[in-house]
Amino acid sequence: MENSLNTASIGLLDPAKIEFYTNPNGFIAMKNGNEDFKRVRLTRVLPFSEPFCYIAVSDTEGKEIGIIADLSELSQAQAELVKKELDSRYYCPTVSSISEIKEKMGYFYFDVMIGSYRKIFAVRDISRNIKQLQNGAIIITDVDGNRFLIPDIHAIGSKSRRKIEPYLY
Amino acid sequence: METPSSTISYDLNAAGELIQGTLRFENGRISVFEDGTEVFSRGIEDVSELCQYSDIGCGRLELSLKDPSDPEKALPQSENISLCRFSMSHTEEAGEMCKVVNYYLRNGTHSVIDSSVRLCCEKCGRPLMKGTDVCLFCLDKGYILKRSLQLMKPFLPKVALVAAFALISNLLFALRPVINARLTDGYLSPAQGVTPAFSPITGVLVLTGLMIAVYALGQTIGIIGQRMANRVGSHFSDQLRRTVYDKIQRLSLASMAKRPGGDLIKRITRDTQTVRSFLTDQGVYALESLFMFTVIFVILLFTSPFLTLLVFIPVPLVLLIMSRFWKHIRLRYDKQWRQESRSTSILHDIIKGIRVVKTFGNEAREIKKFASANESLAKVSASNEKLWAVTFPFLGFFIGIGEFLVLFFGGRMVLEGTITLGQLMQFVLFLGYIYTPLRWLTSVPRWLANFMTSMVKILEIIDEKPDIADASEPVEPEIKGGVSFENVTFGYKSYEPVLRDVSLDIRPGEMIGLVGHSGAGKSTMINLIMRLYDPGAGRVCLDGTDLRKLTQKHLHDSIGVVFQDTFLFTGSIYDNITYARTDATSAEVIAAAKAANAHEFIMRLPDSYNTLIGENGHDLSGGERQRIAIARAILKDPKLLILDEATSSLDPETEIKIQEALARLTKDRTTIAIAHRLSTLRNADRLVVLDKGRIAEVGTHRELLEKKGIYYRLVMAQKQTNKLRGEAAKAYAEANG
Numbered sequence: 001m002e003n004s005l006n007t008a009s010i011g012l013l014d015p016a017k018i019e020f021y022t023n024p025n026g027f028i029a030m031k032n033g034n035e036d037f038k039r040v041r042l043t044r045v046l047p048f049s050e051p052f053c054y055i056a057v058s059d060t061e062g063k064e065i066g067i068i069a070d071l072s073e074l075s076q077a078q079a080e081l082v083k084k085e086l087d088s089r090y091y092c093p094t095v096s097s098i099s100e101i102k103e104k105m106g107y108f109y110f111d112v113m114i115g116s117y118r119k120i121f122a123v124r125d126i127s128r129n130i131k132q133l134q135n136g137a138i139i140i141t142d143v144d145g146n147r148f149l150i151p152d153i154h155a156i157g158s159k160s161r162r163k164i165e166p167y168l169y
Numbered sequence: 170m171e172t173p174s175s176t177i178s179y180d181l182n183a184a185g186e187l188i189q190g191t192l193r194f195e196n197g198r199i200s201v202f203e204d205g206t207e208v209f210s211r212g213i214e215d216v217s218e219l220c221q222y223s224d225i226g227c228g229r230l231e232l233s234l235k236d237p238s239d240p241e242k243a244l245p246q247s248e249n250i251s252l253c254r255f256s257m258s259h260t261e262e263a264g265e266m267c268k269v270v271n272y273y274l275r276n277g278t279h280s281v282i283d284s285s286v287r288l289c290c291e292k293c294g295r296p297l298m299k300g301t302d303v304c305l306f307c308l309d310k311g312y313i314l315k316r317s318l319q320l321m322k323p324f325l326p327k328v329a330l331v332a333a334f335a336l337i338s339n340l341l342f343a344l345r346p347v348i349n350a351r352l353t354d355g356y357l358s359p360a361q362g363v364t365p366a367f368s369p370i371t372g373v374l375v376l377t378g379l380m381i382a383v384y385a386l387g388q389t390i391g392i393i394g395q396r397m398a399n400r401v402g403s404h405f406s407d408q409l410r411r412t413v414y415d416k417i418q419r420l421s422l423a424s425m426a427k428r429p430g431g432d433l434i435k436r437i438t439r440d441t442q443t444v445r446s447f448l449t450d451q452g453v454y455a456l457e458s459l460f461m462f463t464v465i466f467v468i469l470l471f472t473s474p475f476l477t478l479l480v481f482i483p484v485p486l487v488l489l490i491m492s493r494f495w496k497h498i499r500l501r502y503d504k505q506w507r508q509e510s511r512s513t514s515i516l517h518d519i520i521k522g523i524r525v526v527k528t529f530g531n532e533a534r535e536i537k538k539f540a541s542a543n544e545s546l547a548k549v550s551a552s553n554e555k556l557w558a559v560t561f562p563f564l565g566f567f568i569g570i571g572e573f574l575v576l577f578f579g580g581r582m583v584l585e586g587t588i589t590l591g592q593l594m595q596f597v598l599f600l601g602y603i604y605t606p607l608r609w610l611t612s613v614p615r616w617l618a619n620f621m622t623s624m625v626k627i628l629e630i631i632d633e634k635p636d637i638a639d640a641s642e643p644v645e646p647e648i649k650g651g652v653s654f655e656n657v658t659f660g661y662k663s664y665e666p667v668l669r670d671v672s673l674d675i676r677p678g679e680m681i682g683l684v685g686h687s688g689a690g691k692s693t694m695i696n697l698i699m700r701l702y703d704p705g706a707g708r709v710c711l712d713g714t715d716l717r718k719l720t721q722k723h724l725h726d727s728i729g730v731v732f733q734d735t736f737l738f739t740g741s742i743y744d745n746i747t748y749a750r751t752d753a754t755s756a757e758v759i760a761a762a763k764a765a766n767a768h769e770f771i772m773r774l775p776d777s778y779n780t781l782i783g784e785n786g787h788d789l790s791g792g793e794r795q796r797i798a799i800a801r802a803i804l805k806d807p808k809l810l811i812l813d814e815a816t817s818s819l820d821p822e823t824e825i826k827i828q829e830a831l832a833r834l835t836k837d838r839t840t841i842a843i844a845h846r847l848s849t850l851r852n853a854d855r856l857v858v859l860d861k862g863r864i865a866e867v868g869t870h871r872e873l874l875e876k877k878g879i880y881y882r883l884v885m886a887q888k889q890t891n892k893l894r895g896e897a898a899k900a901y902a903e904a905n906g
Contacts, residue, residue: 023247039247047225060246091185091227091256103503103625117187121258127507145257145662147226166500167507 013057013066015073020081028085030057032065040065042085048133055082092139092147098160101167108167110140112148121146130167138164173279175269177262179255181227192230192253194270199232201253209252217243219270221263223665229254230263260662268706313624320409321448327401328453334394335457341387343465345380346598352376354591402449409441413630421636421701435510436630440623447620458606465602472592476579480571480603487567494560499618501553506622508546515542572600637703643720648727649712650677650808650839652698656707659697666705667693669862677712677808680840682850684880685859691843694859695811698841700724711809729807733814735798739783742771745797749805757804764833765800766826767793792827799830810835812842847884856880
């Protein structure tokens, strides 16, 4: 049976009518036809499964202006600007290797490298805070709420992989 | 005089790279440094507020500027000045800086940053986890054992007695090889130089009789010791379960919310059992094994140092292999524990939501989900068992190699006449006593792994400092029912305030209606009054006394609550009503039920007040549950009554009954009510309208309508909705004849 839901009602923005720009104070802003939103907030609707599709644009009061269906529909320069803002809104550093995972009283201390920067963070309730996504990527959330990404478990080296594997389901 | 200044650290630059940044507020000026270099500095004369914004996985601080045309107002956010970005590890520090700067902007004086926000270990510098003042990293390795013994302290004398019985029993058993050697060398195969004390027949009879007596005595003492061990074990297990359960009851809602239900249940049931088993069974066995090992080792050494050496040749290697395995095995069992916990949580979830599952016809999907979790658990368990099944016999065999060496070299020594046949038999028999504890030693990592995993989980609960604790010298004044909020700021996450600078005075006996959109902070205000959480700034007082100074028992005894969703425990209706006051008389219970308009429906139930409800009992409707909750509150006779959506989702007839009951309940007591259906709050003495965490309007229903502000708009919107609903119902009725 065909679903009667009208997907057009989700408020998609017309890529031809919108234009993002950086306001004088360095914040991302958007023109939508005749309307000028001097600062907007971008939020991923499906941050894990479709990070560059369905990007919600809202005003500073949090009211949704509309949704960009796919960043590839924007010009390259526009898409770059949006991606830059998304990178700034979503902080999820990529773990390049894992030196050690040590458990202390129910807390798991991860000693990892983020690029060339060594980072030690603690994770509590490991079964809840290590999430394996459908695409194989792994998100680790530490006690402070920081999130760390391992995009591909096979790309971090066998030594690192052996360290994290016991904690995956 | 030293200039007051506040400094916090932050860790991200604009590009999201990790840096070492500091933000300093000094002399009315904010300065930002990145890796030691000043990148920004300005005065705050034209600043309206220092704002903290949360992004995803990070946050930012921005200066909001005053509107030059109206300095009381702020310019739009697009005119803000960005100061810095930080990861979530710095959010609380940033929140503290906001408090300091904004306090300065309001009062012109410099306050101090709360140093308790971030405590670090003095030894290693790592941050301490919230709720604990021990650095988990620098923790003494024997800490867990020490804490376990502390928990066992009341049982230690009994455990020592059990151990003593076990030792005596084992020593008696150990006498058998000695008697055996005497029998062989003295009478069966007399050795050179041995003079028998009896004739051969008498000697055999005496020594056999002695052996039987020693065996019988050893068995009897062993049985008594085992019975005592079982009793001590059960008492210890009971005590441990109670300690963990008691602590779970005392944890704050915030702490409870961090752990899934299945996890908490497993900690009370399985983990306490594992710890008990280790400390009372394995622990006693370890003690007696160690003792026996030492005694027999000395005997063996005196019999033949060479043969003793042969016995112990493989032991160091086995111990080395075991220590290597230790880490690996522990991780595997930890994973098994988590899988079990996950499986239990899924089961818990599905059974709780079984109605939804059935309504959507998703049984197959849920079966698949549970089967998949179980399959993972089975895989992990099987893999662990397999590893164990392979490792354990291998290690056991390896240790036993010494036995073959003893037989070979010992046999040669007997033939050469260096030792007697009886001595060799005694040696071989003693090997059994040596190898049993040694083989057991190879299974120690398994027991220890299970024990450590469970003990850590238990200590995590027992050692957690409650977020909400009584003051060192709490007070219990007479409660009249006056509630006041004094500049209260609170957020479930300290950096995301839900209530901002809220001040409100509620007089004793007054009825207050809390109104506002979802998420405006109404339930949060109620949570603070009930002291389920403490405010981040400001204070909540009952009759002028800060809630933090009252004992929680006294506070909760003074408050009655009727929630939208009433939870009834498994038991009779009578038990559920008296949950509020266990000493209530039957007459009081009936009076409370009558006042709550509950008596009528209770009397229609098969066993009236003794009708069982809850699991495997009678199911009550939402309105009936609500009336039980009101009866509970009436029975408690609180000075302060909280009604959280007490009449929502009810049919008009039931609502009228509940409104009547509530009218009786609220009479002469302070009442704070939340209701989405605004008509139900019309009779409140004052309505408090919350908007984005601030009090936007206060007044009576009439005053607020005249004001034509937020409340007016809410009332109008609701009228419109009701009108549309009415029209829709009318159209539906017409269409269906």
